[in-house]
Amino acid sequence: MRLILLIIFSITLIACSMDKKQTGTSEQNAKTFIRKATIEKTIDSLKSKMESPDMLRISKGVKQVAEFWTKEDGNDDDFMNYCVENFINSEEELSLAFETIQKNFEILNGHFNKISLSLKFAQHIDEGDVTPLDIMFGGYEPSSNLQDDLFSNKIAFYILLNFPHYTLEEKNNLGKSWTPKQWAYARIGDIFSSRIPAELMLKFGDLNNRCDNYIANYNIFMGSVIDKDNAVNFPIDMKLISHWNLRDEIKSNYKSENGINKQKIIFEIMKRIINQEIPQNVINNGNLKWEPFENKVYEGDKEIKFTTEPDTRYQYLLDNFKMLSAMDKYSPFYPTYIDRKFNQEMEMPFEEVENIFIELISSEQAKEVGKFIKERLGRDLEPFDIWYDGFKSRSNISDEELTKITSQKYPDNKAFKNDLPNILSKLGFSKDKALYLSEKIEVDASRGAGHAWGAQMKGEKARLRSRIGKSGMDYKGYNIAMHEFGHNVEQTFSLYNVPEYMINGVPNTAFTEAMAFMFQQRDLKVLGIKNSNPDEEYMHSLDVFWSSYEIMGVALVDMYIWKWLYENPNADAGELKNAVLKISKEVWNKYYAPVFGVKDQEILAIYSHMISYPLYLSAYPLGHLIEFQLEQNFKSKNFGEEVERTTTIGRVTPKSWMMSAVNSDLSAKPVIDAVKESINYFKNK
Ligand SMILES: [Zn+2]
Numbered sequence: 011m012r013l014i015l016l017i018i019f020s021i022t023l024i025a026c027s028m029d030k031k032q033t034g035t036s037e038q039n040a041k042t043f044i045r046k047a048t049i050e051k052t053i054d055s056l057k058s059k060m061e062s063p064d065m066l067r068i069s070k071g072v073k074q075v076a077e078f079w080t081k082e083d084g085n086d087d088d089f090m091n092y093c094v095e096n097f098i099n100s101e102e103e104l105s106l107a108f109e110t111i112q113k114n115f116e117i118l119n120g121h122f123n124k125i126s127l128s129l130k131f132a133q134h135i136d137e138g139d140v141t142p143l144d145i146m147f148g149g150y151e152p153s154s155n156l157q158d159d160l161f162s163n164k165i166a167f168y169i170l171l172n173f174p175h176y177t178l179e180e181k182n183n184l185g186k187s188w189t190p191k192q193w194a195y196a197r198i199g200d201i202f203s204s205r206i207p208a209e210l211m212l213k214f215g216d217l218n219n220r221c222d223n224y225i226a227n228y229n230i231f232m233g234s235v236i237d238k239d240n241a242v243n244f245p246i247d248m249k250l251i252s253h254w255n256l257r258d259e260i261k262s263n264y265k266s267e268n269g270i271n272k273q274k275i276i277f278e279i280m281k282r283i284i285n286q287e288i289p290q291n292v293i294n295n296g297n298l299k300w301e302p303f304e305n306k307v308y309e310g311d312k313e314i315k316f317t318t319e320p321d322t323r324y325q326y327l328l329d330n331f332k333m334l335s336a337m338d339k340y341s342p343f344y345p346t347y348i349d350r351k352f353n354q355e356m357e358m359p360f361e362e363v364e365n366i367f368i369e370l371i372s373s374e375q376a377k378e379v380g381k382f383i384k385e386r387l388g389r390d391l392e393p394f395d396i397w398y399d400g401f402k403s404r405s406n407i408s409d410e411e412l413t414k415i416t417s418q419k420y421p422d423n424k425a426f427k428n429d430l431p432n433i434l435s436k437l438g439f440s441k442d443k444a445l446y447l448s449e450k451i452e453v454d455a456s457r458g459a460g461h462a463w464g465a466q467m468k469g470e471k472a473r474l475r476s477r478i479g480k481s482g483m484d485y486k487g488y489n490i491a492m493h494e495f496g497h498n499v500e501q502t503f504s505l506y507n508v509p510e511y512m513i514n515g516v517p518n519t520a521f522t523e524a525m526a527f528m529f530q531q532r533d534l535k536v537l538g539i540k541n542s543n544p545d546e547e548y549m550h551s552l553d554v555f556w557s558s559y560e561i562m563g564v565a566l567v568d569m570y571i572w573k574w575l576y577e578n579p580n581a582d583a584g585e586l587k588n589a590v591l592k593i594s595k596e597v598w599n600k601y602y603a604p605v606f607g608v609k610d611q612e613i614l615a616i617y618s619h620m621i622s623y624p625l626y627l628s629a630y631p632l633g634h635l636i637e638f639q640l641e642q643n644f645k646s647k648n649f650g651e652e653v654e655r656t657t658t659i660g661r662v663t664p665k666s667w668m669m670s671a672v673n674s675d676l677s678a679k680p681v682i683d684a685v686k687e688s689i690n691y692f693k694n695k
Pocket residue numbers: 011012493497523526
């Protein structure tokens with residue numbers, strides 16, 4: 011996991027584009043406070059003042075200011091005067107303004123990030139007790155008024171007037187010949203893409219908290235779940251959170267005795283959650299017995315009546331839609347949440363992502379791999395086999411033995427910190443680079459599972475957080491630490507070594523996850539343990555393929571639900587539930603039924619992200635594909651040098667980044683091709 015700071019500018023900094031088709035200029039102007047005639051007059055006035063006016067910049071800049079100008083900012087005369095006085099018409103002056111803006115945004119982002127990091131220290135780091143006051147300070151967001159302030163003092167308008175905003179299409183086309191500095195100019199043009207009232211942001215924050223709470227407290231007490239024969243199949247104190255733990259329990263039962271029965275019970279539980287037929291009183295409650303197949307609840311031995319969960323799950327999703335669509339009118343460049351997620355944040359159009367996913371999930375290889383899994387399991391496929399976990403090529407050393415090694419090697423955070431240069435050398439980084447990076451990364455023992463928190467200004471360190479118990483770092487903690495270390499290396503190179511601060515980072519979340527997975531994948535190699543399994547590479551391709559196949563379907567359901575919401579803005583929670591069930595079955599019937607031989611399954615709708623992080627899910631499969639493409643390209647090269655080369659490209663669009671990194675576009679084809687090879691390999695074995 012990588013923590014992304016909540017500074018409002020980093021959200022808007024995560025890219026921008028304007029979809030021309032959906033935001034025609036005339037329509038925009040109809041909504042703006044400034045009259046059309048004033049805009050024209052301002053443009054003419056600027057034109058007449060200049061010796062050689064740059065008409066495109068003048069026209070774009072003035073219109074951009076008008077998009078965001080409100081009554082409180084002044085009347086039409088104030089607007090005109092502001093534009094005429096502040097428009098820059100020379101390259102040198104513009105370059106000077108760029109340097110000033112870039113320097114000051116590093117100061118703002120860097121320090122706000124440092125404040126947040128420091129205020130959350132007690133909550134995140136495993137030292138002493140956390141008091142309620144710690145949590146109050148930790149929840150404080152120091153930059154929450156920054157955007158308002160920058161509109162009030164008109165810095166925002168200065169930027170809007172002088173730095174044109176480019177659409178995603180323009181960035182991808184023009185960007186082919188852009189220098190890093192031109193990219194940085196374009197990123198400044200991305201900073202102000204919305205002006206959402208603080209009140210609305212506060213309400214959204216509150217909804218987020220309630221959503222998180224709902225999801226975080228949605229546990230199933232497995233010791234209270236009984237099967238058709240009245241038997242308990244799980245440890246009495248086992249508590250599984252939906253959907254993560256439920257899914258992982260399905261995964262872990264491929265190797266265990268009676269595993270298939272346990273998997274079937276969990277599958278039944280999932281269906282009851284999706285359909286909202288789950289008894290309200292078995293959610294987060296272990297005092298009653300629940301038989302999910304017939305859906306019966308018992309108090310002791312006596313069957314009791316119950317009420318089902320009243321579509322709460324879908325009410326939260328609906329509340330998210332209402333809140334996020336209420337922001338549409340304040341986001342002229344990206345007038346829907348779908349636009350903001352895909353065109354702005356990910357910088358990949360909805361249809362492009364959809365096509366990549368469909369290419370993989372409808373491929374002949376899905377059927378082939380399905381057949382292969384069926385053979386390996388010795389039974390017909392069940393819908394929950396989307397989580398088949400048998401392609402992971404683990405070493406033949408048990409987790410306990412590995413823990414012995416890691417806990418001895420890393421008794422505390424300092425030991426891990428001291429070993430960073432050594433780890434990097436083993437990964438192929440030069441001695442100089444290993445020391446350079448290690449100096450800029452600090453290691454803390456975390457309370458939670460772990461995360462990586464990058465700096466936002468040069469001079470500050472990235473933080474690697476992983477769990478380190480009293481008896482040292484166990485293997486799981488080490489494995490996570492390697493993942494977070496990958497994030498930290500990316501964060502460090504992409505801050506310190508990119509050509510311009512304004513393009514620091516990587517294109518989107520999927521890219522940093524890909525880097526983290528590449529480090530995590532090498533955890534045993536770093537410990538000096540060789541995987542002697544000759545099938546490893548072939549198994550890995552199958553693993554990447556099958557996990558992409560699963561999560562792509564899940565992500566498509568998420569995407570289609572949002573399309574439906576925008577088409578049916580007045581739906582209630584019950585109608586939304588029916589739509590989700592219909593959409594998940596449609597996706598299943600189209601791309602999964604041909605592989606599984608069973609129709610009308612709604613399992614793809616179980617993910618909790620759908621409820622609390624809408625439209626986030628597609629980042630996962632894209633991360634898998636990017637990782638795969640990078641690995642293929644790095645194969646015959648030095649890993650350390652390649653990581654440095656790619657993480658210092660900077661935050662250009664995904665298309666441009668992939669061209670620079672691997673000389674091809676993001677695509678499912680490399681994974682599909684590799685799986686063809688794997689299938690052949692195992693056929694001929
Ligand atoms: Zn991560």
